[in-house]
Amino acid sequence: MLNFDFYNPTQVLFGQGQIAALSKLVPANARVLLVYGGGSIKQNGVYSEVLAALAGHHVSEFSGVEPNPSYETLMRAIEQVKAEKIDFLLAVGGGSVIDGAKFIAAGALLADDPWTILEKYGSNVSEAMDLGVILTLPATGSETNASSVVTRKSTQEKFAFMSRKVFPKFAILDPSKTYSLPARQVGNGVVDAFAHVMEQYMTYPVGAKVQDRFAEGILLTLIEEGPRALSAPDDYQVRANVMWCATLALNGLIGAGVPQDWATHMIGHELTALYNLDHAQTLAVVMPSMLRQRKDAKRAKLLQFAERVWDIRDGSEDERIEAAIARMQAFFEQMGVKTRLADYQLGAGHLDAVLGNLEKHRYTKLGEHRDVSLEVSRKVLEASL
Amino acid sequence: MLNFDFYNPTQVLFGQGQIAALSKLVPANARVLLVYGGGSIKQNGVYSEVLAALAGHHVSEFSGVEPNPSYETLMRAIEQVKAEKIDFLLAVGGGSVIDGAKFIAAGALLADDPWTILEKYGSNVSEAMDLGVILTLPATGSETNASSVVTRKSTQEKFAFMSRKVFPKFAILDPSKTYSLPARQVGNGVVDAFAHVMEQYMTYPVGAKVQDRFAEGILLTLIEEGPRALSAPDDYQVRANVMWCATLALNGLIGAGVPQDWATHMIGHELTALYNLDHAQTLAVVMPSMLRQRKDAKRAKLLQFAERVWDIRDGSEDERIEAAIARMQAFFEQMGVKTRLADYQLGAGHLDAVLGNLEKHRYTKLGEHRDVSLEVSRKVLEASL
Numbered sequence: 001m002l003n004f005d006f007y008n009p010t011q012v013l014f015g016q017g018q019i020a021a022l023s024k025l026v027p028a029n030a031r032v033l034l035v036y037g038g039g040s041i042k043q044n045g046v047y048s049e050v051l052a053a054l055a056g057h058h059v060s061e062f063s064g065v066e067p068n069p070s071y072e073t074l075m076r077a078i079e080q081v082k083a084e085k086i087d088f089l090l091a092v093g094g095g096s097v098i099d100g101a102k103f104i105a106a107g108a109l110l111a112d113d114p115w116t117i118l119e120k121y122g123s124n125v126s127e128a129m130d131l132g133v134i135l136t137l138p139a140t141g142s143e144t145n146a147s148s149v150v151t152r153k154s155t156q157e158k159f160a161f162m163s164r165k166v167f168p169k170f171a172i173l174d175p176s177k178t179y180s181l182p183a184r185q186v187g188n189g190v191v192d193a194f195a196h197v198m199e200q201y202m203t204y205p206v207g208a209k210v211q212d213r214f215a216e217g218i219l220l221t222l223i224e225e226g227p228r229a230l231s232a233p234d235d236y237q238v239r240a241n242v243m244w245c246a247t248l249a250l251n252g253l254i255g256a257g258v259p260q261d262w263a264t265h266m267i268g269h270e271l272t273a274l275y276n277l278d279h280a281q282t283l284a285v286v287m288p289s290m291l292r293q294r295k296d297a298k299r300a301k302l303l304q305f306a307e308r309v310w311d312i313r314d315g316s317e318d319e320r321i322e323a324a325i326a327r328m329q330a331f332f333e334q335m336g337v338k339t340r341l342a343d344y345q346l347g348a349g350h351l352d353a354v355l356g357n358l359e360k361h362r363y364t365k366l367g368e369h370r371d372v373s374l375e376v377s378r379k380v381l382e383a384s385l
Numbered sequence: 386m387l388n389f390d391f392y393n394p395t396q397v398l399f400g401q402g403q404i405a406a407l408s409k410l411v412p413a414n415a416r417v418l419l420v421y422g423g424g425s426i427k428q429n430g431v432y433s434e435v436l437a438a439l440a441g442h443h444v445s446e447f448s449g450v451e452p453n454p455s456y457e458t459l460m461r462a463i464e465q466v467k468a469e470k471i472d473f474l475l476a477v478g479g480g481s482v483i484d485g486a487k488f489i490a491a492g493a494l495l496a497d498d499p500w501t502i503l504e505k506y507g508s509n510v511s512e513a514m515d516l517g518v519i520l521t522l523p524a525t526g527s528e529t530n531a532s533s534v535v536t537r538k539s540t541q542e543k544f545a546f547m548s549r550k551v552f553p554k555f556a557i558l559d560p561s562k563t564y565s566l567p568a569r570q571v572g573n574g575v576v577d578a579f580a581h582v583m584e585q586y587m588t589y590p591v592g593a594k595v596q597d598r599f600a601e602g603i604l605l606t607l608i609e610e611g612p613r614a615l616s617a618p619d620d621y622q623v624r625a626n627v628m629w630c631a632t633l634a635l636n637g638l639i640g641a642g643v644p645q646d647w648a649t650h651m652i653g654h655e656l657t658a659l660y661n662l663d664h665a666q667t668l669a670v671v672m673p674s675m676l677r678q679r680k681d682a683k684r685a686k687l688l689q690f691a692e693r694v695w696d697i698r699d700g701s702e703d704e705r706i707e708a709a710i711a712r713m714q715a716f717f718e719q720m721g722v723k724t725r726l727a728d729y730q731l732g733a734g735h736l737d738a739v740l741g742n743l744e745k746h747r748y749t750k751l752g753e754h755r756d757v758s759l760e761v762s763r764k765v766l767e768a769s770l
Binding site: 001002003004005006007008009010011012013014015016017018175207208209210211213214216217218220221224225237240241244245248253256257 | 386387388389390391392393394395396397398399400401402403592593594595596598599601602603605606609610622625626629630633638641642
């Protein structure tokens with residue numbers, strides 16, 4: 001087990017009816033900005049429940065935070081925060097809204113241009129506004145972590161930053177509010193959570209037995225419950241398991257004390273920034289080829305994955321590994337997320353731009369061994385065509 | 386899955402060398418009281434490392450916190466805190482020292498008699514002193530939770546209290562500092578952690594799949610690593626897994642969203658208060674009989690436990706359940722913790738006092754179904770003779 005520093009102060013209120021707790025969680029004298037995306041929260045009842053719980057509070061609104069939230073949009077929110085002397089952000093939505101709210105929380109208090117937060121990966125964030133979250137789309141884990149991903153439209157760049165100052169104070173997770181999600185978002189969310197676990201689990205053994213078992217526990221649950229979330233959309237227990245799994249996948253716990261990879265994510269971010277694929281689509285495309293390409297460095301964990309997650313015990317090592325990767329890829333497809341670049345109308349001609357961006361952003365030594373060079377990334381992408 | 390409210394703000398610094406981080410974690414102007422037990426921290430190097438890390442800080446000491454920390458001892462510490470205007474408690478030791486420090490932290494700021502904290506289970510705690518922890522004995526999980534157990538010697542009473550105000554600010558866990566623990570404490574610690582998981586896992590199914598798998602992951606790891614901690618005391622990875630498992634067993638996570646039992650613990654507390662058994666000894670004695678006694682109410686989870694934790698798949702339901710309980714009991718014995726009251730020179734004549742105390746403390750409806758009456762507790766104890 002590697003040394004680690006684990007910290008996660010976000011209070012999680014989980015279950016049907018928990019939105020009502022907002023009335024106590026948000027200080028009575030706060031000047032609240034409700035941050036959300038499109039209109040889905042008005043259709044699924046969340047918006048009206050939130051406003052009812054905040055009766056008596058000062059509440060303004062900022063809507064229109066888009067998937068892969070943009071710097072350009074969020075800067076307008078920062079202007080509103082300053083103009084209206086907002087002191088509490090309430091993000092209502094999925095990972096994009098929450099990521100956006102984290103950027104607003106840090107950017108509004110920064111003397112410099114907020115873009116520097118992304119250039120410096122959050123290292124210049126010394127304070128942030130109070131932030132609470134109502135999660136409506138289980139996927140990214142952003143509701144209880146210190147990370148955020150923001151895109152600059154004008155330059156087609158997608159950057160992550162991290163700061164313990166932007167941990168939400170609380171996150172309210174009501175699984176019944178996810179019944180009405182479109183199948184595409186359900187599938188994307190499950191694939192995203194699965195990939196988050198893999199990035200922290202699928203590296204090399206360091207004797208961290210309990211972290212491995214927690215990771216495998218999340219994967220097994222996603223494999224069982226993900227397809228049911230599609231086939232029985234209003235099964236509360238299924239939704240509850242998917243929602244809690246997605247949070248646990250990226251709250252820092254399973255990644256504490258183990259090596260981490262994240263090469264698939266970094267390549268995926270470039271695909272989204274350039275070609276506007278959904279985040280989960282990029283992961284579903286890149287991860288199978290990535291694991292095949294790096295099979296030798298990940299051999300021990302791939303064999304463990306095959307046995308414990310997919311119950312694959314027969315065949316040679318290479319056969320078991322390939323069978324496990326194929327099962328994972330089939331699972332992504334089962335969740336409705338296509339796993340080939342061709343499925344998204346991308347071909348060999350689109351790869352140079354991706355590699356160019358990776359080079360420009362100095363993502364030339366990715367992965368747990370820092371050995372995912374541009375050449376390796378090219379091979380992975382070519383194998384994903 | 387049941388609704389839940391999960392919150393755990395303790396920062397965990399894990400690994401060899403982490404004690405040095407104290408210099409940054411404790412505010413420079415703090416007036417620190419080092420709270421510890423006997424002399425073991427002076428023998429294993431922890432004491433000198435702590436003082437070195439706190440060079441330049443104002444540090445006083447309070448030693449002599451005993452196993453099952455007593456109200457009488459802790460009240461002397463509270464007097465010292467007030468007399469010396471202490472504003473930061475640093476607990477260095479195992480669960481007893483940490484539990485004691487939590488009581489000091491809350492009691493020192495209470496206008497009432499601190500004993501009322503225990504009478505009111507912590508509900509009257511509205512503030513507490515800052516508290517940091519250096520853990521030297523993995524067992525109770527107290528290092529990252531909001532609970533504390535204190536004994537009043539004069540009345541032979543052992544009470545628990547809980548308050549989110551007493552969460553440690555940080556907990557430093559260095560597995561190498563546990564190499565020198567006596568075998569008895571290692572065995573007790575593993576049994577204690579195992580029992581903590583069972584109290585939260587071994588109830589009835591509520592569809593909380595990921596909590597179940599996390600619980601099973603901790604149990605499997607304790608079963609693998611516990612005996613190795615006895616046979617190879619200075620294996621870092623073994624100690625790291627045991628230490629992290631003990632913390633995860635009672636940090637609130639696996640108990641979030643599931644029913645909980647705790648009947649074994651409540652009966653065990655009376656055995657300790659009356660006859661001075663080690664806490665883990667009481668659990669090892671009571672839990673096997675408790676599970677046998679309540680086999681029908683716990684049937685579904687006992688069968689799951691048999692299959693997933695002990696890989697028992699053959700035989701009738703009752704045979705598999707009995708085999709699983711027997712394996713658990715044998716594991717406790719393997720860890721050096723005896724599982725019969727007779728092993729501790731207790732016989733049928735000692736039971737009335739236990740039952741009398743349970744009645745006096747109104748522990749007459751214990752367990753996840755509130756159906757562990759005094760009569761059931763008597764049967765459990767009789768089966769443990």
